[in-house]
Amino acid sequence: MTHAYSRRTVNEVALAVAAAALAAGAVVITLRAHPPDPLAIAIRQALIICVPIAGGIYGLRNPQTRRFGIALIAAGFIWSLTALGYTDSNPAYSIGRVVAWLIFPFLLYLILVYPEGRLRAGAERSLYGASVLLVMTSFIGSALFVEAYPLGTPWAVCTTDCPPNAFLILDAEPAFMDVVRPIRELLAGILMIAIVVVLIRRLRGANRQRRRQMAPVTVTGIGCCMTLAAYLAVREAAPDSSAVNTLGVLWSLWIPGIAAAFFIGLVARRMLVGQMLERLSIVFSAEPGATQLQAELAAVLDDPGIDVLLPDGVAGRWRTTSGEIVFGAMASDNGRALTTITDGRVPLALLVHDHALRDDDELLHAVQALILSWLRHAQMRRRLAGSLRQLEDSRARLVRAADKERSRIERDLHDGAQQRLILLRIRLSLAEELLATDPVAGRKAVGDLGCEIEQALEEVRSIAHGVYPAVLSDRGLEDALRGSVSGSVLPVHLITHRVSRQPPEIELAIYYVCIEALQNVQKHAHGATAVWITIRQDDHLTLEVRDDGAGFVPGPAPGGLRNMSDRIEAVGGRLLIDSAPGHGTRVLAEVPLLRAAGRAGENGRLA
Template identity: 30%
Template sequence: MTSLRRALWALAGAGVLLGLADLALILNSDLVDTPGAWAAGALVAGWGFIGVGLYAWGRRPDNRVGMLMAATGFAWLIAAAGFSDLPVVFTFGQLFGAFFFAVVMHMLLAFPSGRLQSLAERRLVAGAYLLTTAGVLPLWLFADPAQLDCADCPENVILVDANESLVSTLATILNTVGALLIGAVLVVLVQRWRRASPAQRRFLVPVYSAGVAVLLLLIVLVALQVGGLNPKALDVIWVISMVPFALVPYLFLATLVRARMIQSGAVGELMARLGETPQRGELRDALAHALSDPSLELVYWLPQDERFVDAKGHVVTLPGQGSGRAVTRVERDGGCVAAIVHDALVHDQQGGDVDAIGAAASLALENERLEAELRSKVEELRASRQRMLSIGLEERRRLERDLHDGAQQRLVSMALNMRLARGRLRDDPAAAEAMLDGAGDELESALEELRELARGIHPAVLTDRGLDTALETLARRAPVPVELGRVPSERLPEAVELAAYFVVAEALTNVAKYASASHAKVDVQRVNGRFVVQVADDGVGGADPAAGTGLRGLADRLAVIEGRLEIDSQPGNGTTITAKIPCE
């Protein structure tokens, strides 16, 4: 038996003993006209809250609703001790008689997740606890039951000085503040109901309807107390308000049992459908039916890309906290295969069942994951081809622009100088010679620019002298100091060398433009049949491949030869670009 289960059994025993003590106190009390009815009401409500609360607590230890229900039952039984003829017990029961109101409000605001969802809700609950403890204490320091139309009541053992007018004023203040708190709680519950989905409302309606009825009757009761209604009439309204209060745990239990029965049938149907080969979309529909959540979505984990995709292969971002959606990951053989995105209420109501259903469907989800992975690769290939076409078109435009603005202009200038020189050759040979010299300079500049353009298309040094020399040239021309680590001297397939060269070239260009680095290092080596190229810098980090076309173009270029680009660029920790190129 676990420690939690032992604690729950101990609390159950304490609840039984407290209820029996209340039964003995009320049956022997002269404060009520029908002690049997009052005792039965106290036990039906108190034991109901404790029993259902402990059951829910044991079923879902991470959800505080069960704990709050049990606390409500204990607080109610403590309040029932206020019917005792014993002065000490009577005083204790009266002093903490209103505490269960605060626990009830806490439970309703925390239902069904067990958590308060906003700062305003936390303030309301804190105010309720403060009002029913520290707020009530001053009242009973000056309250003499004999002066409060209760001649049969025992004496108040903590009475300091009887002051009827002060007690009346304090009671009015406490009742007014209490009514305002209850009203605020009602507003929160109504707003939550309006935001709830149809599936959520089906689960909320039993508890909310009874809880709201209790709160409304309490407001009426407080208003009549402030108005000075006859105590007998107040007792009648009090009894009426306790009927929906006592129903709350039983309605909650009925909701759990109903959901369990519906789910059991749905799970059986799910297992039967999993015995066949589900068509596309059928698995999602079966899981949605099993969990009674038509909004359920399935997303699939791609371990190589470390991301989730939908059934069409599109990248999916999981919902965050506070979105009203929950994510249950499904694992198979120790690895994540998929995730079930569902209404957060489903997790609050039956979190463990979601895990069990996901585990039962893990094989089918693994099959769908493989299909989604294939669709993702196809989608990625399509997008990559589109980007490659766009990049190719942009490169052609750049070459055209560079040729027009650079070498072409120099060649035009050279042709003009040669025509002018020919015209002056007889009359002014010296001037003609100077013009020819200028034309020669223009020709050399044009050739250098053409070589620079050709280097961007296909570096001649790479073809002629190999990757090691080509990388030394890149390192020497880089505007930041570059350390060359291991670089194989043997020749590799042309596609591999070209891909490695452009990885280093683009990485060093980014270092110079964006990294604000003082040093970079290039390392190239063979690892398990792959050619691994790594460029690291000590710059500012924070590189985003999606922000520009350079790194994304590199990734597309590598994808053509089944290579892979990895980027590690935490802000403030520099950037490391790693390319893994197949090289068998």
């Protein structure tokens, strides 16, 4: 980027230096001819050379206006050669007079292609071709047959003592030039008027924003064409009139005028595009719906027919912002342009717009980027809403599971430990009575209560173990799992990698998911020969439970798998079930860790 920028700067400086040198040379040559108003002519020469080249240098900075820049620079360089028309040298004078007409194709090109940067098919291309043909054949080509060039021109000061034409190929001027000369002037005038009509129609047919951009160059272009037509007509009708020289000088001043208008148009365009993008950015930041988006785009871009088509779910079918179903090809049947908005290779929307927007690549790309951002933002909102719904559903299931677990504990306490304690209370009362009446039998009854108390304690321990295993709290995840899987029917290979203590809610979630996955293997993994459990810790705590059983086709998660997923999602993780018939099942749970994992060493053993 820096190298390209430096190279561009060097090129611009070189062009500027060349323009200054050419302007200085042209001024020196002009002043040596002792013109009647030397200061005015010198300033005019400098302006006609330097202003187009300066505008061209500015145009080269933008790829979209590069052609304009080249044409302006060419016009400035060519005009510098017209200073040769002020010399007494026969060949130099002839070159200066002929080269002057080469400027016109470049000026006409600038006028006709602005601001799109290309000639439109039809009238514009035909008029430009006819004008270039007329200049090359009837004006420049006539230099081969005329003895002297017409007087009353802005690029010569001689009157009766002008040097003869150095390009004359005959001994004398043929008579048919008396016929060719008025015909070419007439054709040139007709072409100028036709070009003016085309420019006016283009300006009237443009929308408001486009008209602001086109106006400077179009107005100066109209003035240039009308002045040239008047100059040719007056020169043919009254060649000795002072108006001829006045109109010629006025026409030459349109050259820097067009260059200045081009610069003004570019600046106005940049300001206009900036204002439009600022308005659109404000619109998009408000998260508009599709209908509001269409209305705002139509207002900002001054294109009432603009629309954003979104996929309807069927290939090739799209839905307009008003809800109408259309096919992609139908959207452009009414003469509208169609631009596909993609995210990589996937088409996300179709932008139906005026063809004028397609001619402005910079604005079109900016609008595409804004719409793409709007689409992505809408997708993110939908995904976020879906995630929130899933989170709410998960929380609801956890609440239901917690209520169910509480009910189970209450039932177990009521039906087990509570009943046994009530029975102990009754038997204790009986033992108390026996001690009063039969001490020996009473002491035996009290001794028998010890077994009942041990059974009650065991039931309480069993219930507590179902709530939070003591070994998990005391010794951590690895020892808790090793103790739980030791009684498995299938061989269990438990491998851990750098596992350290984590928050209780994370350890409990991983523990229960592992136990439930192991129980599922023992219940459903027909043909399994072993189970492999791997726990890894880095920036995530990862659990993998894998078997070599029959496998299954994963579908909507049943209750057990749903509970496992809820447990992991409750601590910010995710659960993946990977299975296929004949290839076993793999349960993968990942939980992100909020702090750096401890380096407890790597341990791999067979449980």
